[in-house]
Amino acid sequence: GAVVSQHPSRVICKSGTSVKIECRSLDFQATTMFWYRQFPKQSLMLMATSNEGSKATYEQGVEKDKFLINHASLTLSTLTVTSAHPEDSSFYICSTLLSTDTQYFGPGTRLTVL
Amino acid sequence: AQSVAQPEDQVNVAEGNPLTVKCTYSVSGNPYLFWYVQYPNRGLQFLLKYITGDNLVKGSYGFEAEFNKSQTSFHLKKPSALVSDSALYFCAVSGGGADGLTFGKGTHLIIQP
Numbered sequence: 478g479a480v481v482s483q484h485p486s487r488v489i490c491k492s493g494t495s496v497k498i499e500c501r502s503l504d505f506q507a508t509t510m511f512w513y514r515q516f517p518k519q520s521l522m523l524m525a526t527s528n529e530g531s532k533a534t535y536e537q538g539v540e541k542d543k544f545l546i547n548h549a550s551l552t553l554s555t556l557t558v559t560s561a562h563p564e565d566s567s568f569y570i571c572s573t574l575l576s577t578d579t580q581y582f583g584p585g586t587r588l589t590v591l
Numbered sequence: 592a593q594s595v596a597q598p599e600d601q602v603n604v605a606e607g608n609p610l611t612v613k614c615t616y617s618v619s620g621n622p623y624l625f626w627y628v629q630y631p632n633r634g635l636q637f638l639l640k641y642i643t644g645d646n647l648v649k650g651s652y653g654f655e656a657e658f659n660k661s662q663t664s665f666h667l668k669k670p671s672a673l674v675s676d677s678a679l680y681f682c683a684v685s686g687g688g689a690d691g692l693t694f695g696k697g698t699h700l701i702i703q704p
Contacts, residue, residue: 481634509689520681521635523691536691570634578623578642578687582634 480505481573483583490561491591498556498586500571506551507573511580512544515568527554561590593618595684597695604672605703612667612698614682624665625683625692626656635681641665642687652676672702 484499500510508529513521525546526534533546543565545557558565566589572580594617604610616622623642627635639650641658649655656667665682679699683692 483634511691513692520694520696521692523693526689526691568632572635572692574689578685579625579637579640580692581637582627584634585632587632 480575480581481571481583483571483586485586486584487587487589489589489591492562493560495557495559496561496588498558498569498571498588500554500556500573500583502552502573505573505575507554507575508551509574510548510554511572512546512554512556513570513572513582515570515585517568521570524556558588561588563590566590593622593684593686593693595682595693595695597680597682597698599698600696601699601701603701603703606674607671610669610672610676610700610702612680612682612700614665614667614695615663616665616682616684617663618684618686620686622665623685623687623690624656624658625685626650626654626665626667627681627683629679629681629697638667638680674702674704676700677702 482501490496510527512524515521524539527546527548529548535541548554568585570585572582575581596615625640626638629635641648646658654669679697681697682695685692
């Protein structure tokens with residue numbers, strides 16, 4: 478069964494608003510979670526590494542003030558897209574480390590900014 | 592910096608025939624290699640991985656992959672393709688541990704009845 482859930486699965490918002498996406502690990506504790514972004518018909522790009530109880534580590538070129546990551550518990554990481562614009566429209570996918578080296582992915586969240 | 596190349600945008604195979612999806616990688620140090628499959632509007636499903644040990648690794652749904660260090664390749668294979676194998680396949684690499692994954696661009700696998 479699924480080990481990672483995301484909510485919502487799909488969200489449409491107006492330009493300038495903020496959107497929060499939740500990523501939950503099911504039945505296990507996840508010290509580390511990852512957030513990826515996938516553009517249509519393209520590959521996944523790592524945005525940031527989310528560490529429980531500490532600040533996230535962002536990849537080069539990812540605006541940390543725009544993509545706020547909070548990992549307040551061992552089962553929940555959230556990604557907030559602040560002041561969203563149409564260019565932020567994308568498929569956002571989180572993952573967790575179930576074992577020491579294998580990531581398991583959530584079902585993804587489709588964000589559309591009008 | 593690490594990178595992954597999947598040279599084929601699309602691979603077409605007749606049902607029942609063997610399939611191969613190619614992947615080459617570049618990474619400093621020992622590579623942690625993975626294959627994932629994605630169905631439309633879905634997250635990624637783990638298929639298999641190579642960390643160390645036997646160069647031929649077996650994974651889910653009858654898939655296997657062969658690690659070739661000299662050719663820096665990690666091609667995905669299956670002896671007999673099913674129509675249900677049609678999906679988008681991603682090869683990925685990491686430095687291990689809590690490192691994020693670097694993905695290839697993906698290969699559409701189409702199995703024709």
